Amino acid sequence: MITELRPIPPSVELKAPQTAPLLTVDRLKAYYKTQLFGVDREVRAVDDVSLKINRNEIYGLAGESSSGKSSLIKTIAGAIRPPFRVVEGSVRFNFKDGERDIYKLSPQELSAIRWSHLSYIMQGSMSVLNPVRRIKHAFADFALPHVSVKGADFTRLVERHLKRVHLDPAVLQAYPHELSGGMRQRVTIALATVCSPEFIIADEPTTALDVIVQKGVLSMVREIQQELGSSVLFVTHDMAVHANLTDRLGIMYAGRLVEEGRTRDVFKKPLHPYTAHLISSLPRIGDEAPKKGLEGSPPSLADPPSGCRFHPRCPLAIDICHREAPQMVEILPGHRAACHVAQADPTRVEAVA
């Protein structure tokens, strides 16, 4: 699906580049570990992921279902529950008032950075609002404990924020079912950003919306991001949304980050065969040639293939791919990929799809 959107200027080039990244994920491994009836199972949903997200940028995360996108961002948000747990690695935020390692914080400290520094627009966010409570109660329940103001001042803060995102403050009196899907989505985003967080995680906020509403929501995300100067980690499997919104793009496959670079570079010159296939599968106006699908299906994360996890489906696979997992290496400036073939000769990947 190609979404027609007015071009949104990438923010990275508008603002002075910041040196210290806001988020550093370092060799993160997070597995679902279960023990049922004496059988140990280990699902490696996030396996050895490292990435950095700068201040004031929108970082896109793409990948098919069950590639570990949601697991990764849950880990980043520190919102994981057993049986899902972090096995190795660290998630560090460099907030304005100091650096924090998410997995070294006490529950109180973690709770304190949420909403005010780190906010999360959940998947299926249409249902984030409790249907039996008015919108104003949602704001009071979720955001009030994280701001210093109370009572009428808080209401004023919320109203000001709603106006800023072009919502009528009258929605505060409404129940969620009285709003349209797009409005509800906008309220949800307003709810997540009311405390001006430095880092916003958005988990598929445009899924289940039609393209017109999608456009509105996307430009709202961009507007808020630019106004607050915060960073957004935007997750969706819709490549068209990534092309239009994100500054940098990471591609996940089977629990691993396989490619990362500026969105334009990734689309123009993919360095991983999986990305190349993903992009060539997008429809283009005027292109009538039938699209060829990639053979096979994504591997089970409980029993991933040896070596490079993509090798059973990869047309370029060579001997070493079966044995050794490739590391993320910067192949072109600011453009990393985990592929033995591309690391030897980046031009070979382009020809694949």
Added chain:
Amino acid sequence: MSTLKILRDLFRYNGEFAIGLVLVLVVLAVAVCSFFSPYPPMDVYVVPPDVPPSWEYPLGTTSRGQDVFWQLTFAIRNTLLFGIVVAVLSRIISLAVGLISGYKGGWVDRVLMSINDTFVVIPLFPILVLFYFIMRDQMSWVMLAVITALLGWAYDARLIRSIAMSLRTREFTRQAVFSGMGTGKIVLQEHLPFVLPIVFSTTMNNINWSIGIEVTLSVLGFTDINTPTIGGMIYWANQHTALVSGIWWWITFPVVLVIMLFIGLFLLAISMNEYIDPRSRLSRLGGQA
């Protein structure tokens, strides 16, 4: 829509609700009359015994020299109060157990539900009789209400738990957890409003059930027989072999009144269900709910 408007619409468009409400209001009116009774409830031989219904004694008098009507006002008041006390107490228990066990899951759920299931399978009536024989003279009205409440929460706790379990997986619960709300706040602020309509409906049924228990026990004389209740009146009528000696009014009017209460509460409960169920609600209220 305000609560009053909902009630008005229910009364207009829902026959069960209208009949149920009228029946319950009649019973309530009778109960309220007890405050204007010319005779103290415990006194006997205040009026001539065994007088059939007449203008002077509309529902007749008993062999113990009590006016059936005024006696009935006290009896229904106590019986109703008993039902309400049991219902409120057992609702509190079933809400606490159901919401917490459904939300927490894990070992909390397993522990609470094994206690819950124990109460489900306990044979109720023998236990109550046993309590009566152990307590004997200490078996007051309050004591019986507490014991009945302790035995009457388990089914509804399971019902509430099933709702809480589904609420736990909804997005707004995850959002609440993410924002750092504690168990108590999540359960009370986010989940309680969902189960309240169901709790209202089960309250009526629970009142009915506990009145049934109370009447059964007191007819058999297993309660404090000096406090006038519906069951107590029937007990005394039986003691004086009222039916054999043709004093039918002594036993008929309490039975009729308690049946009115049963049917009224039952109709209210099912019309509450009607209101809770969105599909039937839409059809009843012309699609404007």
